[in-house]
Amino acid sequence: MDTIVAISTALAKSAISIVRLSGKDSLRIVSNLLKKQQGQIHTSQSLCNDINLMPRQATLRNIYDEYGRMIDKAIIIYFKAPLSFNGEDIIEIQSHGGKLIAQEILRVCTYYGARLANAGEFSRRAFRNGKLDLLELDATISLINNTNANFTQLLARNLSGECSKMLDEIRLQIIEIIAQMEVNIDYSEEDLDENILEKSLQVLDNIIQRFSTILESTKHYNRLQNLKLCILGKPNVGKSSLLNLLLLRQRAIVSNLAGTTRDAISEIIDIGGNLITIIDTAGIRDSGDFIEQEGVKQSFEYAKQSEILLCVFDNSEPMEKEDFDILDFLSQDSLKDKFILVVLNKNDLIKKNTHDFTHFNTISINTKDIQNASLIKNKIQDILTMQIDQNTFILTNNTQRILLESALHNLQNAIISLQHFQIELVSFELTQALQSLGQITKPYNVEDILDSLFSQFCVGK
Ligand SMILES: Nc1nc2c(c(=O)[nH]1)N(C=O)[C@@H](CNc1ccc(C(=O)N[C@@H](CCC(=O)O)C(=O)O)cc1)CN2
Ligand SMILES: Nc1nc2c(ncn2[C@@H]2O[C@H](COP(=O)(O)OP(=O)(O)OP(=O)(O)O)[C@@H](O)[C@H]2O)c(=O)[nH]1
Numbered sequence: 001m002d003t004i005v006a007i008s009t010a011l012a013k014s015a016i017s018i019v020r021l022s023g024k025d026s027l028r029i030v031s032n033l034l035k036k037q038q039g040q041i042h043t044s045q046s047l048c049n050d051i052n053l054m055p056r057q058a059t060l061r062n063i064y065d066e067y068g069r070m071i072d073k074a075i076i077i078y079f080k081a082p083l084s085f086n087g088e089d090i091i092e093i094q095s096h097g098g099k100l101i102a103q104e105i106l107r108v109c110t111y112y113g114a115r116l117a118n119a120g121e122f123s124r125r126a127f128r129n130g131k132l133d134l135l136e137l138d139a140t141i142s143l144i145n146n147t148n149a150n151f152t153q154l155l156a157r158n159l160s161g162e163c164s165k166m167l168d169e170i171r172l173q174i175i176e177i178i179a180q181m182e183v184n185i186d187y188s189e190e191d192l193d194e195n196i197l198e199k200s201l202q203v204l205d206n207i208i209q210r211f212s213t214i215l216e217s218t219k220h221y222n223r224l225q226n227l228k229l230c231i232l233g234k235p236n237v238g239k240s241s242l243l244n245l246l247l248l249r250q251r252a253i254v255s256n257l258a259g260t261t262r263d264a265i266s267e268i269i270d271i272g273g274n275l276i277t278i279i280d281t282a283g284i285r286d287s288g289d290f291i292e293q294e295g296v297k298q299s300f301e302y303a304k305q306s307e308i309l310l311c312v313f314d315n316s317e318p319m320e321k322e323d324f325d326i327l328d329f330l331s332q333d334s335l336k337d338k339f340i341l342v343v344l345n346k347n348d349l350i351k352k353n354t355h356d357f358t359h360f361n362t363i364s365i366n367t368k369d370i371q372n373a374s375l376i377k378n379k380i381q382d383i384l385t386m387q388i389d390q391n392t393f394i395l396t397n398n399t400q401r402i403l404l405e406s407a408l409h410n411l412q413n414a415i416i417s418l419q420h421f422q423i424e425l426v427s428f429e430l431t432q433a434l435q436s437l438g439q440i441t442k443p444y445n446v447e448d449i450l451d452s453l454f455s456q457f458c459v460g461k
C-alpha cells in the first residue's frame with residue numbers, strides 16, 4: 001500500500017500545522033527530510049536507523065528540503081505500526097503554522113515518494129486495519145462537523161467504542177434468546193418454560209427501550225445540526241442593525257434609506273454553544289426595481305430554509321401593508337414547525353405600532369443598546385437547549401439509523417410472536433434484527449456467531 005501524506009490541520013494562519021504520513025515508507029521519507037547533506041537520498045528502510053526516532057516520543061528536529069535547505073524546526077512524532085491511529089507506520093511533522101511551511105514540507109514528502117492522501121484515506125486505513133468500526137468512523141466525522149455543544153459529549157462517547165460495545169452485548173443477548181428458541185422449537189407451546197418466556201420478554205423489552213432512546217436522541221441531534229436563522233421584515237425596520245448587534249460588529253451596511261440590503265448576508269454566530277448561520281435579508285416590499293424584487297424573492301426563500309425566524313417590526317411606526325404581508329407569510333402551514341420570534345425594534349422611540357402580537361413569541365428591543373444582544377441570544381438559546389440523555393448514543397449516519405429502526409421493528413415483532421408462542425417466527429425476527437445490528441458496526445456473519453454459541457450448549461438442552 002502506498003505511503004500517503006496530507007496536511008491534517010486547516011490551511012490558515014495558525015500557531016502550528018501538522019503534516020501526517022502513513023504507510024510503510026513513512027520512516028524512509030521522513031529520514032530524508034531530517035538530513036542536512038544533499039545527495040545521499042535514503043531509498044531503503046535500512047538506511048534510516050540513523051535518524052533516531054523513538055516511537056511515540058516527541059522530538060525537536062530541523063527539517064530540510066531536497067537541496068539541504070532548512071524549512072523549519074519542528075516536532076516529529078513516530079507512531080510505529082501497529083500502535084498508531086490507523087495501524088500503519090504514521091509520522092507526524094508538527095511544524096510552525098501558516099500556509100507556506102506545511103505546504104513546503106508536504107511537497108518535499110511527495111518528492112521522496114509519498115502520495116497525496118485522498119479525503120478520509122487515513123481513517124479508511126484505520127477501518128481496514130480494524131482500529132475503528134463503522135460507528136466510530138462516523139462519530140469521528142460527526143464530532144468534527146458538530147455544530148451543537150449539547151452533543152459533544154455524546155459524540156465523543158460514540159468515538160470511545162462504548163456504543164459498539166453496547167451493541168455487541170445486545171447482540172449476545174439476542175443470540176442467547178435465539179438459542180433458547182431453537183432448542184425449544186420442537187416442543188409444543190405448553191412445554192415452553194414460563195421462566196424462559198418471561199425472561200426473554202423482559203430482555204427484549206429492555207433492548208427496545210434502549211433503542212428507542214437512541215433513536216430519540218438521534219432525532220434531536222438531526223434537528224439541531226446546521227441551524228439557520230433568518231432575519232425577515234419590511235425595509236428600514238432595522239434588520240441589518242440587528243445582524244450587526246448580534247455579531248457585535250458592523251458587518252452590514254445600515255442606512256435610513258429603505259432597500260439598503262439587497263443580497264442576503266450570511267455569517268456564523270455562536271449562541272450558547274450552537275453554531276448558527278444567521279442571514280440578514282433584503283426588506284420585503286413591492287418594488288419596481290427588478291434587482292430589489294429578486295432580493296425580496298430570495299428573502300422568502302431563505303426564510304423557508306431556516307429553522308429560526310426573527311421577524312422584525314418597527315415599534316415607532318404603525319403597521320403597513322408589507323408588515324401584514326409578512327404576517328400572512330408566517331401563517332402558512334409549511335412554516336408551523338419553525339421557531340418564530342417577533343422582534344419589536346426601535347423601542348427607544350415613541351410607540352406607534354399598536355398591533356397585537358400576543359400570540360407570537362415576542363421581544364421588544366432597540367439595536368442601539370448592546371445589552372439587547374444577549375437578551376435575544378438567551379431567548380434563542382432557550383429553545384435550543386433541551387434535556388438530552390447523556391447516557392445514550394446517537395447514530396449520526398442515516399443508514400445506521402435505518403438499520404437500528406429496522407432491528408427495533410424486528411424486536412417488536414418478536415415480542416408479539418413470543419406472546420403467541422410462535423417460536424419459529426421469534427427466531428426468524430431475531431435473526432433479522434441481528435443482521436441489521438451487525439451492519440451498524442461491521443458486516444459479519446450471523447451463522448458463524450450462532451455456530452460458536454451453540455457449541456457451548458449441552459446436547460439436548
Ligand atoms: N497529534 C495528533 N492529535 C490527534 C490525533 C492524531 O492523529 N494526531 N487524532 C487522530 O484522529 C486524534 C486522537 N486519536 C488517536 C487514536 C489512536 C491513536 C493511537 O496511537 N492508537 C494506538 C495506540 C493506542 C494507545 O496507546 O492507547 C492503537 O490504537 O494501537 C492515536 C491518536 C485527535 N488528536
Ligand atoms: N432609533 C432607532 N433607530 C434604529 C434602530 N435600529 C435601526 N435603526 C435605524 O433604522 C434605519 C434602518 O436600519 P437598517 O438596519 O438599515 O434597516 P434594514 O431593516 O436592514 O433595512 P433594509 O436593508 O433597507 O431592508 C437606520 O437608520 C438605523 O440606524 C433602533 O433600535 N432605534
Ligand SMILES: [Mg+2]
Nearest residue numbers: 239240260261
Ligand atoms: Mg438591511
